[in-house]
Amino acid sequence: xxxxxxxxxxxxxxxxxxxxxxxxxxxxxxxxxxxxxxxxxxxxxxxxxxxxxxxxxxxxxxxxxxxxxxxxxxxxxxxxxxxxxxxxxxxxxxxxxxxxxxxxxxxxxxxxxxxxxxxxxxxxxxxxxxxxxxxxxxxxxxxxxxxxxxxxxxxxxxxxxxxxxxxxxxxxxxxxxxxxxxxxxxxxxxxxxxxxxxxxxxxxxxxxxxxxxxxxxxxxxxxxxxxxxxxxxxxxxxxxxxxxxxxxxxxxxxxxxxxxxxxxxxxxxxxxxxxxxxxxxxxxxxxxxxxxxxxxxxxxxxxxxxxxxxxxxxxxxxxxxxxxxxxxxxxxxxxxxxxxxxxxxxxxxxxxxxxxxxxxxxxxxxxxxxxxxxxxxxxxxxxxxxxxxxxxxxxxxxxxxxxxxxxx
Amino acid sequence: xxxxxxxxxxxxxxxxxxxxxxxxxxxxxxxxxxxxxxxxxxxxxxxxxxxxxxxxxxxxxxxxxxxxxxxxxxxxxxxxxxxxxxxxxxxxxxxxxxxxxxxxxxxxxxxxxxxxxxxxxxxxxxxxxxxxxxxxxxxxxxxxxxxxxxxxxxxxxxxxxxxxxxxxxxxxxxxxxxxxxxxxxxxxxxxxxxxxxxxxxxxxxxxxxxxxxxxxxxxxxxxxxxxxxxxxxxxxxxxxxxxxxxxxxxxxxxxxxxxxxxxxxxxxxxxxxxxxxxxxxxxxxxxxxxxxxxxxxxxxxxxxxxxxxxxxxxxxxxxxxxxxxxxxxxxxxxxxxxxxxxxxxxxxxxxxxxxxxxxxxxxxxxxxxxxxxxxxxxxxxxxxxxxxxxxxxxxxxxxxxxxxxxxxxxxxxxxxxxxxxxxxxxxxxxxxxxxxxxxxxxxxxxx
Numbered sequence: 051x052x053x054x055x056x057x058x059x060x061x062x063x064x065x066x067x068x069x070x071x072x073x074x075x076x077x078x079x080x081x082x083x084x085x086x087x088x089x090x091x092x093x094x095x096x097x098x099x100x101x102x103x104x105x106x107x108x109x110x111x112x113x114x115x116x117x118x119x120x121x122x123x124x125x126x127x128x129x130x131x132x133x134x135x136x137x138x139x140x141x142x143x144x145x146x147x148x149x150x151x152x153x154x155x156x157x158x159x160x161x162x163x164x165x166x167x168x169x170x171x172x173x174x175x176x177x178x179x180x181x182x183x184x185x186x187x188x189x190x191x192x193x194x195x196x197x198x199x200x201x202x203x204x205x206x207x208x209x210x211x212x213x214x215x216x217x218x219x220x221x222x223x224x225x226x227x228x229x230x231x232x233x234x235x236x237x238x239x240x241x242x243x244x245x246x247x248x249x250x251x252x253x254x255x256x257x258x259x260x261x262x263x264x265x266x267x268x269x270x271x272x273x274x275x276x277x278x279x280x281x282x283x284x285x286x287x288x289x290x291x292x293x294x295x296x297x298x299x300x301x302x303x304x305x306x307x308x309x310x311x312x313x314x315x316x317x318x319x320x321x322x323x324x325x326x327x328x329x330x331x332x333x334x335x336x337x338x339x340x341x342x343x344x345x346x347x348x349x350x351x352x353x354x355x356x357x358x359x360x361x362x363x364x365x366x367x368x369x370x371x372x373x374x375x376x377x378x379x380x381x382x383x384x385x386x387x388x389x390x391x392x393x394x395x396x397x398x399x400x401x402x403x404x405x406x407x408x409x410x411x412x413x414x415x416x417x418x419x420x421x422x423x424x425x426x427x428x429x430x431x432x433x434x435x436x437x438x439x440x441x442x443x444x445x446x447x448x449x450x451x452x453x454x455x456x457x458x
Numbered sequence: 459x460x461x462x463x464x465x466x467x468x469x470x471x472x473x474x475x476x477x478x479x480x481x482x483x484x485x486x487x488x489x490x491x492x493x494x495x496x497x498x499x500x501x502x503x504x505x506x507x508x509x510x511x512x513x514x515x516x517x518x519x520x521x522x523x524x525x526x527x528x529x530x531x532x533x534x535x536x537x538x539x540x541x542x543x544x545x546x547x548x549x550x551x552x553x554x555x556x557x558x559x560x561x562x563x564x565x566x567x568x569x570x571x572x573x574x575x576x577x578x579x580x581x582x583x584x585x586x587x588x589x590x591x592x593x594x595x596x597x598x599x600x601x602x603x604x605x606x607x608x609x610x611x612x613x614x615x616x617x618x619x620x621x622x623x624x625x626x627x628x629x630x631x632x633x634x635x636x637x638x639x640x641x642x643x644x645x646x647x648x649x650x651x652x653x654x655x656x657x658x659x660x661x662x663x664x665x666x667x668x669x670x671x672x673x674x675x676x677x678x679x680x681x682x683x684x685x686x687x688x689x690x691x692x693x694x695x696x697x698x699x700x701x702x703x704x705x706x707x708x709x710x711x712x713x714x715x716x717x718x719x720x721x722x723x724x725x726x727x728x729x730x731x732x733x734x735x736x737x738x739x740x741x742x743x744x745x746x747x748x749x750x751x752x753x754x755x756x757x758x759x760x761x762x763x764x765x766x767x768x769x770x771x772x773x774x775x776x777x778x779x780x781x782x783x784x785x786x787x788x789x790x791x792x793x794x795x796x797x798x799x800x801x802x803x804x805x806x807x808x809x810x811x812x813x814x815x816x817x818x819x820x821x822x823x824x825x826x827x828x829x830x831x832x833x834x835x836x837x838x839x840x841x842x843x844x845x846x847x848x849x850x851x852x853x854x855x856x857x858x859x860x861x862x863x864x865x866x867x868x869x870x871x872x873x874x875x876x877x878x879x880x881x882x883x884x885x886x887x888x889x890x891x892x893x894x895x896x897x898x899x900x901x902x903x904x905x
């Protein structure tokens with residue numbers, strides 16, 4: 051039997067007739083065609099947000115009541131009256147009002163004391179370690195997210211399992227061995243131009259003796275349907291969330307639009323801080339620069355989560371921040387801090403346990419003037435891979451890491 | 459088809475006649491697709507004569523290469539490979555000898571040097587240049603050349619290797635990728651090869667040998683025992699019988715089919731050929747002349763890589779396009795020339811295509827064929843039709859279908875274009891739209 055492709059596409063763009071095509075059509079498309087009303091059966095998505103330069107965890111989640119903290123930070127110290135209190139000992143940096151609210155709403159978790167033993171505090175080496183999740187393995191060429199993308203099999207591969215956004219080169223973390231990991235700059239990259247956009251396709255569905263032709267046709271259905279869904283999201287954008295006017299917020303808005311378009315993308319990557327001026331690497335005059343970055347981080351993430359809550363999608367999305375290392379406890383004499391070790395990882399989104407996870411590192415037990423990590427970062431990765439995305443962390447990370455109790 | 463029969467030369471006959479489809483198939487696989495004059499000539503000449511011509515370096519090759527080598531040298535400054543990438547694409551579009559560029563692209567994916575940003579453009583230019591020069595020669599010589607290329611050691615982050623600290627990455631690459639392939643060596647072979655390679659270090663972009671760092675002890679590599687050095691290890695691996703099968707399997711995917719894994723019996727005659735003659739050019743000749751190559755098991759049984767897609771479109775339209783931006787767009791579709799993502803090379807087959815990359819491929823073809831924009835309207839279907847004397851809409855549509863889709867003009871489009879005869883003034887302007895529509899046929903993604 052041959053089916054007119056024209057009829058097929060008519061069906062493919064949104065009627066239950068699509069169901070009759072059975073195994074030819076990827077489930078993500080079937081779901082989209084069957085019902086746009088239900089969000090609960092959507093696959094979960096993970097947004098990974100890199101804070102470049104080594105974020106000062108001690109001035110992000112501040113141990114304001116700790117004498118050690120106050121004594122060592124003569125100019126950068128944030129006091130009990132300045133911080134946004136989480137409890138009697140810890141508080142957020144005052145620029146993080148949005149995130150403080152998310153925490154109160156149960157939509158933010160702070161995983162404390164994250165890092166790894168062998169972090170040598172060199173930007174490039176440490177960042178590479180966080181990306182490969184194989185510290186010290188110079189032979190490792192792929193990233194943990196790239197390997198996760200490579201591990202996706204079957205029809206789900208047709209929707210591009212992972213993408214990165216923003217003006218950055220392809221992150222090592224997203225380097226896969228066999229998958230193409232798209233760079234999405236704007237929704238135009240997901241929107242068909244030219245005659246194909248009008249759905250004016252002709253010809254017959256192929257007789258299925260050529261599996262490659264069948265594969266391309268599946269891709270074609272995904273491309274056309276995806277493009278249409280993106281258009282629908284754009285048209286509805288008046289009802290979308292309110293985002294502040296700086297680059298990270300724009301990138302998270304794009305991610306929210308891609309999530310709303312239900313394209314089957316499971317993993318997103320974005321970055322804040324860039325290289326050089328304006329990053330988190332504040333060896334001098336840290337106070338204002340760091341405050342500005344944390345304000346952007348907090349406002350952008352809060353806008354994303356609020357947008358997703360409004361769209362009924364917050365329970366399907368988790369955002370994780372990371373940085374290559376934390377910073378030293380003591381100021382360095384130039385009103386800045388130097389490369390350190392442990393720092394908190396922030397998780398935002400729905401269906402999370404929420405609140406503080408693990409204890410704050412002990413400031414009387416330092417390693418070269420920095421708080422020691424007590425939670426290996428790969429435990430965070432493993433937990434998100436296994437419990438949030440439903441992937442196999444052992445396959446992706448090479449061994450089993452003890453999960454954390456963060457997913458609700 | 460029995461294995462012996464599969465690799466015997468194809469003779470056109472009633473069951474499998476020589477036609478435009480097979481001619482276009484041959485020109486696609488042995489190059490990047492062809493323009494109308496080349497297809498027409500191939501149809502007239504038959505397969506044997508066409509393969510002869512594809513294999514024979516044209517007279518003006520030296521001059522052509524010298525020109526482009528100068529462009530490469532001028533573009534190879536600093537760490538960025540953007541300029542080199544653009545020149546290579548241009549070379550592929552204009553070369554009078556597409557087979558050698560197609561093979562250089564194959565070896566670039568196979569040896570996969572350059573997979574991270576720290577390697578200088580000059581080193582990468584030299585590296586690809588030697589792949590081009592040796593593309594149709596001895597495989598063992600290619601392996602030996604790559605193994606003495608500093609870019610290999612930099613790509614694998616193995617700048618230093620010492621007796622006390624061998625660099626296993628290069629040894630693994632030699633055995634698993636260039637050599638016998640996974641499953642045909644064990645940890646002892648890996649360690650033996652790594653020991654044989656000790657003493658090789660890269661200093662200021664030069665590969666050097668330091669005798670005092672070399673482990674001169676006895677090693678057993680793939681069953682052979684001796685005080686092997688690096689050259690010995692390369693020779694032992696390259697000459698091992700399993701290496702020929704491993705390479706031939708990859709070449710089968712490149713020239714014949716990406717559908718499923720071929721049976722070892724089917725590959726055995728090819729592997730024997732490589733073992734006996736170590737001559738890639740002659741092996742490729744056997745494949746290109748074969749029954750298997752012209753059978754239904756090969757026709758449209760590959761997915762075009764991004765480079766094949768874009769270069770093929772330009773060649774079909776008999777024009778070059780600006781390639782600086784194109785190089786970046788192809789990188790984002792997964793094929794960054796001079797910078798393969800990992801030492802496993804570029805993706806391939808089905809992995810090229812998902813909903814997002816197909817959107818990107820369609821949009822790229824539409825952008826290349828647009829009347830204005832980044833590609834400046836260089837590709838001009840109306841001008842092509844005029845050049846080849848197609849004066850009616852029906853004839854012009856047929857021409858585009860012939861060069862883009864092996865003549866498969868979808869019937870509803872053919873019908874539409876027959877009806878256009880009544881609108882003589884407008885139809886040439888619509889040829890761009892028609893060409894774009896044809897590139898959006900699923901078959902266009904297949905090689």
